[in-house]
Amino acid sequence: MKQEQRINVDLEEIITKYRPVITFKVIKAIGSHTPEWEDIVNEILANVIEKIRQKKFRGESTIGTFIYTITQRRIIDYIRAKSKSLTQVPEPKPYPSPLETLEKKELSHQIFQAIKKLKPKYREILYLYYYQGLSREEVAAKLGISSKKVSERVHYSLKLVKKELKTKK
Template sequence: MSKTILLNSKIVNDCKLNKAKAQMQLYDMYCDAMFIIAQRYVKDNFVAEDIMQDAFIKVFKNIKKFKGEVTIGAWIKKIVINQCIDYLKKKRIELVAIEENNIAIADESDWTVNEEVNINIVTSAINKLPEKYKVVLNLYLIEGYDHQEIAQILNITEVTSRSQLMRGKNKLKSQLKTYNYA
């Protein structure tokens, strides 16, 4: 086992024993990355920070349930994403359902992008999208959830997930075209 894995394992075990120093170490190790994840879902940095803080409170309350089936970072990330989704649900973001026969699947091959595009430009463009599209885009493109999982997380149908993804991609593409990036 590598030194990092052993250190992480010790920190997690100490957190399970409710040791404040270990909790602070775990927080310090993951807070920046988790804040960035929260920012993907909410535009307001203060709200993202609150969500991240609430997620870590949940992490420390439930750390005894952590079985090590995934990395501690992946486990924390899932909690942060769920906190973001809960926040957005409380805001009552309306995800509009459409009939399945009205869906036109976007052709993935029509995504040509200017060579000047980088991750910062794409992230910035995603952040400017309406929240209902941004959430599905983040869950699908960045977090790697499939439509069935997104439907369960957001309590929507798979058809709605697909339609929101398609609409979000189209808005993202037109936004990038506006800046001559697509």
């Protein structure tokens, strides 16, 4: 029982003395802007306590050196994990060129003009389905028709728009 109390007192002293040192090293290595730095410090302290309780600290070096080694290894592990996750992120798509932007605007304008030429029942179905994002069932309920009829009208409306776009080219 006396030995267990001594270990607890020593552990408390170690935490009190080395937490600021560990915190400084972690923040210096990964930055204070990284939200995980506090978790890393706590993991390091938990690891130190666990290794001391498992008698892995044999006293061949100072306790400071022992803690420094654990800290450095945890920081390296964190940086490796972050660099792996960064390399797995896909490259962002490049910004469209001015020509691509212009072509897209022109196509949008042509589609808008083609839709304007449709009969109102076909225009309305496209508006509800694509622009308001309603499901086929919701469009059917709103217009008082079957969802099969909605599907048919959407398909036919798109066919008419495509036909109009082909005649423009």
